[in-house]
Amino acid sequence: MTRNVIVTGGAGYIGSHACKALRAAGYVPVTFDNLSTGWEDAVKFGPFEQGDLLDRVRLDQVFAKYQPVAVMHFAAFSQVGESMKDPGKYWRNNVIGSLTLIEAAVAAGCMNFVFSSTCATYGDQDNVVLDEDSVQLPINSYGASKRAIEDILENFEQAYGLNSVIFRYFNVAGGDPEAEVGEFHQPETHLIPLMLDAISGKRAALTIFGTDYDTPDGTCIRDYVHVCDLVDAHVLGLKWLEDGKGSRVFNLGTGKGFSVREVIDHSRAVTNQEVPYVEGGRRPGDCTKLVSGSERAITELGWRPDRSNLAQMIGDAWRWHQNGHYEK
Numbered sequence: 001m002t003r004n005v006i007v008t009g010g011a012g013y014i015g016s017h018a019c020k021a022l023r024a025a026g027y028v029p030v031t032f033d034n035l036s037t038g039w040e041d042a043v044k045f046g047p048f049e050q051g052d053l054l055d056r057v058r059l060d061q062v063f064a065k066y067q068p069v070a071v072m073h074f075a076a077f078s079q080v081g082e083s084m085k086d087p088g089k090y091w092r093n094n095v096i097g098s099l100t101l102i103e104a105a106v107a108a109g110c111m112n113f114v115f116s117s118t119c120a121t122y123g124d125q126d127n128v129v130l131d132e133d134s135v136q137l138p139i140n141s142y143g144a145s146k147r148a149i150e151d152i153l154e155n156f157e158q159a160y161g162l163n164s165v166i167f168r169y170f171n172v173a174g175g176d177p178e179a180e181v182g183e184f185h186q187p188e189t190h191l192i193p194l195m196l197d198a199i200s201g202k203r204a205a206l207t208i209f210g211t212d213y214d215t216p217d218g219t220c221i222r223d224y225v226h227v228c229d230l231v232d233a234h235v236l237g238l239k240w241l242e243d244g245k246g247s248r249v250f251n252l253g254t255g256k257g258f259s260v261r262e263v264i265d266h267s268r269a270v271t272n273q274e275v276p277y278v279e280g281g282r283r284p285g286d287c288t289k290l291v292s293g294s295e296r297a298i299t300e301l302g303w304r305p306d307r308s309n310l311a312q313m314i315g316d317a318w319r320w321h322q323n324g325h326y327e328k
């Protein structure tokens with residue numbers, strides 16, 4: 001029997017990798033995407049349905065056509081800086097868009113829902129390893145919008161029995177080792193691709209945003225997870241729901257933090273090239289340190305984030321970066 005999964009945001013960075021993993025696991029990933037930040041070229045592993053989360057009629061058509069066993073919901077706006085300047089854009093697309101999708105799923109009887117949340121829901125909690133029970137105190141509109149969606153999912157479980165697995169990602173990096181899909185955001189805001197752009201001369205220099213944070217070298221610390229490990233967790237989360245294990249929240253990270261300067265040092269070792277960089281001021285909304293406690297995903301889902309080391313993440317991103325990109 002065909003097991004369709006609606007993948008919102010399947011034309012984006014993480015969603016396209018999820019589609020590849022879903023197909024490998026025997027599902028049919030149906031990408032639902034409005035191509036606002038995604039790429040039709042990235043939809044390679046199943047059907048494409050163009051549409052917007054805010055369009056309930058279009059969502060209902062797609063649910064009726066595919067009768068999915070689950071939804072994997074990646075579609076969102078996700079730039080912290082932009083969310084501080086234009087919060088309405090984030091509340092409308094992320095929260096109202098997700099609410100529209102969740103209502104369409106419940107109306108169609110599709111009661112398994114996997115959601116991309118973020119460590120940005122925890123906010124700035126210095127020197128704390130963040131586990132799933134840590135208090136959520138987002139300091140930017142992006143994180144606040146994601147926490148609101150988590151609340152909606154909880155309420156819809158109470159009211160209608162919707163089962164959800166919520167993944168709170170730390171920093172996602174790397175790419176498909178076969179380079180069929182990769183990271184290609186425009187504009188790019190993530191450290192590793194920006195660094196590779198600077199190395200390859202696509203931009204003059206990497207800007208380090210803030211060198212006066214309360215960290216050993218003054219730059220922000222983040223926990224990096226390989227996108228292929230991340231999407232493997234999603235397939236495990238889907239099986240968890242199909243096995244009737246109920247709603248659960250999981251962090252996805254490695255528990256190890258690296259500063260911006262440490263990432264630059266690692267990239268030198270991987271690419272054999274210097275990273276041109278300049279030092280700039282802090283960006284509004286950036287937290288000092290975000291490091292995950294991810295034991296729960298390992299012990300309960302059986303997740304093995306074997307590829308989540310900086311050498312492999314930078315190496316896979318570098319291979320894609322030199323050859324891969326998408327065209328509108």
Ligand SMILES: NC(=O)c1ccc[n+]([C@@H]2O[C@H](COP(=O)([O-])OP(=O)(O)OC[C@H]3O[C@@H](n4cnc5c(N)ncnc54)[C@H](O)[C@@H]3O)[C@@H](O)[C@H]2O)c1
Nearest residue numbers: 009011012013014034035036037038052053075076078172
């Ligand atoms: N990249 C990271 O490090 C990271 C970290 C934490 C959480 N996340 C979350 O993971 C998810 C995917 O991130 P990504 O880096 O792949 O982003 P992305 O921008 O590459 O992908 C998002 C996709 O969603 C689509 N989309 C956006 N709004 C839509 C709408 N209203 N209707 C239909 N499609 C819409 C875009 O066209 C795009 O293809 C997001 O929810 C993001 O918040 C990402």
